[in-house]
Amino acid sequence: MxxxxxxxxxxxxxxxxxxxxxxxxxxxxxxxxxxxxxxxxxxxxxxxxxxxxxxxxxxxxxxxxxxxxPPLIREAVIKAMEKGTSFGAPTAHEVEMAELIAKMVPSVEKVRMVNSGTEATMSAIRLARGYTGKDKFIKLEGHYHGHGDSFLISAGSGAITLGSPDSPGVTKGTAKDTLLAPYNNLEAIENLVAIHKGEIAALILEPVPGNMGLVTPAPGYLEGLRKICDKEGILLIFDEVMTGFRLAKGGAQEMYGVTPDLTTLGKIIGGGLPVGAYGGKKEIMDFVSPSGPVYQAGTLSGNPIAMTAGLVMLHHLDENxxxxxxxxxxxxxxxxxxxxxxxxxxxxxxxxxxxxxxxxxxxxxxxxxxxxxxxxxxxxxxxxxxxxxxxxxxxxxxxxxxxxxxxxxxxxxxxxxxxxxxxxxxxxxx
Missing domain, CATH: 3.90.1150.10 (Aspartate Aminotransferase, domain 1)
Known part of the structure; x- marks a missing residue:
């Protein structure tokens, strides 16, 4: 070799x-x-x-x-490219994709396309803050939600591999609003909520984390998080960039029977091409511009090539x-x-x-x-x-x-x- x-x-x-x-x-x-x-x-x-x-x-x-x-995706992409690679304008494929995601994922009533999993998680946190009027959020140690500043606090994946989980360039002002708790520990979450009562907008986690190696949720853990968030008015966000459509058609939330308020998705909805999305309850998603005051935009969001590939993939999974x-x-x-x-x-x-x-x-x-x-x-x-x-x-x-x-x-x-x-x-x- x-x-x-x-x-x-x-x-x-x-x-x-x-x-x-x-x-x-x-x-x-x-x-x-x-x-x-x-x-x-x-x-x-x-x-x-x-x-x-x-x-x-x-x-x-x-x-x-x-x-x-796979031939079914390759052939669809080649055919789509004959019509153009990027428009920066709405397409029918975006509507079909949004409808299909809402059909397959239990938590999603409305969805916004973005360009990556990182962009999806950043946008979901901004939306949670805008919707609740609170600044702080809880993330779990070792869970990786992309390279947004707020998430590079005890991050997983590459941050662990390089031995530098707290990246230089992340300001103290950013870090102070990120609250940390260990995974599979409900008591730690309850303690954080008690200390910062009324200040926490969201709790974000990988329901089945894959960025500290694969770790599975303890029995009752996800259900316990749902109860705490309901009681305290905290939005529960599932980062299903990895698990969405992989563990089941509806992702980990279908497999474990726990429905979050918001869900982030990654490149599987582009058949492997660069794409992401975040979605959830209608009343929350309607806070996103232009329906609401929380701004988020992207020139390449809903790219027609990625949408075409993703539709072929998701239809195949839905039907088989x-x-x-x-x-x-x-x-x-x-x-x-x-x-x-x-x-x-x-x-x-x-x-x-x-x-x-x-x-x-x-x-x-x-x-x-x-x-x-x-x-x-x-x-x-x-x-x-x-x-x-x-x-x-x-x-x-x-x-x-x-x-x-x-x-x-x-x-x-x-x-x-x-x-x-x-x-x-x-x-x-x-």
Whole structure:
């Protein structure tokens, strides 16, 4: 396996791009070595610039539920491009997309398209403040809601990977309105609410966080948050940029039966193209300009190419519920196979798994929140990553990222993943 072209590209990239990458986790600093530069992708495989192939378990960080470059989306995008790539004006596709999201997602009555998950979460917090007339909001430790200033306080994902969860450039004035609490701890939320009674506009969280590795909600936790928010007049915001349409047609809120006031969505509604959205109750969303006083705008919002791709994806998921049966079966087969190997080798581990998302932590204790996630053996994970990569399996280059599976994984490929896992674990523990 030669990776000479990726190495040359990385050296050149470092001359013109900070760190040589356009998103920090891509730099491979948490796992060692240099990043691969990807040339193309198809189905369950990605191919680097040297044409090495890898079975890929990230799927563009979630949206590629059907695998890479599925023909139904590719053909729709090509056809849409023949009509133009951007108008900066309303289109019929935007209306169809809004109607479809409202049909599929329990919390959404109205929705506003934006250009990314980060933009969606920033806008949702602004809306919550404008609607309630309060300034503070609660976020949970290790939950990542994009790189907006207010969110880079004990953030997950790349912020953990680089060891700098509180980014320089975030002002003290911004930080003071962000209240922190650990995940899966209702008492901590109740204490914050009591201390800042009448001051909190919103509580935002990933209902199933994937940015400190995958961590699942404790029984009754999400229901408890809903009760607290109802009692105190706090808007509950679910960041479903990762989980929306992946865990179920209606996302984590459908799976767990808890309906938030606002929901943020990401690039799956663009079939993997750059896009986002936020939506919720009609009376709240009508506070957004031009209906209401809370300003938010975007020249490329509702881009016709992204809307076309997203409509094909969401219609397919809406009309084919067997997709979720297949996704869940794939997740169970892989994690069960991994567990059998880990148990056979007598290794310390925790696997958190829900549907088509999972994380393997090298840890001798349960991983239920940010603090327990940080106690995992990240050095060992780096060795595991490299061992799997050597065997043609491409994982997220950080312990603190969930993996995302696709229906492109055949039983044969699942077997290869499980075999590579066993060989890699034996190698790094010799």
């Amino acid at each position: 030669q990776i000479t072209k990726s190495k040359a590209l990385f050296e050149k990239a470092k001359q013109f791009i900070p760190g040589g990458v356009n998103s920090p986790v891509r730099a491979f600093r948490a796992v060692g070595g240099d990043p691969l530069f990807i040339k193309r992708a198809d189905g369950a495989f990605i191919y680097d610039e040297d044409e090495n192939s890898y079975i890929e378990l990230i799927n563009s960080w979630g949206p590629m539920i059907l695998g890479h470059n 519920p067997e997709v979720y049966t297949r996704l869940n079966a794939i997740g169970s087969k892989i994690t069960t196979g991994f567990q059998a190997t880990l148990d056979k080798l007598g290794l310390d581990y925790t696997i958190n798994h829900v549907g088509s998302m999972y994380s393997l932590f090298f840890s001798n204790h349960a991983v239920t929140d940010f603090e327990s996630a940080k106690k995992s053996d990240t050095v060992l994970f780096g060795k595991y990553f490299q061992a799997m990569l050597k065997r043609g399996i491409y994982l997220a280059p950080s312990q603190f990222e969930s993996l995302f599976l696709s229906t492109a994984l055949s039983d044969d490929l699942i077997g290869k993943i499980i075999s590579a896992n066993e060989e890699s674990l034996i190698e790094i523990h010799q």
